Amino acid sequence: MEFDGVREKTLVLVKPDAIQRGLIGEIVGRFERKGLKLVGIKMMSLDDELLGKHYSHLADKDFFPSLKNFMKSSPVIAMVWEGLEVVTAVRLLCGITKARTAEAGSIRGDLAMSVSCNVVHASDSVENAEKEVNRFFTEDELHRYNKAEYEHVYADDER
Ligand code: DAT
Numbered sequence: 001m002e003f004d005g006v007r008e009k010t011l012v013l014v015k016p017d018a019i020q021r022g023l024i025g026e027i028v029g030r031f032e033r034k035g036l037k038l039v040g041i042k043m044m045s046l047d048d049e050l051l052g053k054h055y056s057h058l059a060d061k062d063f064f065p066s067l068k069n070f071m072k073s074s075p076v077i078a079m080v081w082e083g084l085e086v087v088t089a090v091r092l093l094c095g096i097t098k099a100r101t102a103e104a105g106s107i108r109g110d111l112a113m114s115v116s117c118n119v120v121h122a123s124d125s126v127e128n129a130e131k132e133v134n135r136f137f138t139e140d141e142l143h144r145y146n147k148a149e150y151e152h153v154y155a156d157d158e159r
């Protein structure tokens with residue numbers, strides 16, 4: 001799988017709080033409306049092994065056990081979105097971690113009030129995005145197809 005140019009990819013998780021609150025469609029719709037291409041999507045129940053790797057940068061934090069319990073409390077929707085500079089674009093769409101002070105207009109800013117129940121995960125760098133996509137998806141689960149709207153989403157020299 002390519003991870004450069006318009007084929008840059010990022011991992012997004014719709015977290016358990018959003019599943020419980022019926023926000024899957026709202027959240028998926030925001031990425032669609034931005035002009036991003038969905039190349040993988042599935043419902044998953046996360047386990048300690050996967051969460052230990054996914055949140056390894058937080059393993060020494062006091063809140064790590066409750067973070068893992070929260071992420072196991074319902075299934076999540078895992079998605080891979082593709083586009084030019086998509087890692088940056090998706091992080092901006094999501095807003096900062098502490099949802100109650102996230103910028104209005106962002107997903108967290110509009111839909112959440114909590115630090116931990118902040119409705120989405122998004123990869124934070126191109127390097128981590130590639131690792132996370134490969135951690136959550138097999139090659140077979142990542143799809144390649146032409147999106148007709150691309151000629152209206154991007155200029156000729158961006159595609
Ligand atoms: P982000 O999800 O914005 O990339 P992160 O990688 O620093 O943020 O943390 C991952 C998740 O861990 C975050 O979405 C919610 C939880 N978390 C982070 N800091 C926390 C804190 N101080 N208290 C409780 N949960 C926290």
Ligand code: MG
Nearest residue numbers: 121122123124
């Ligand atoms: Mg993070």
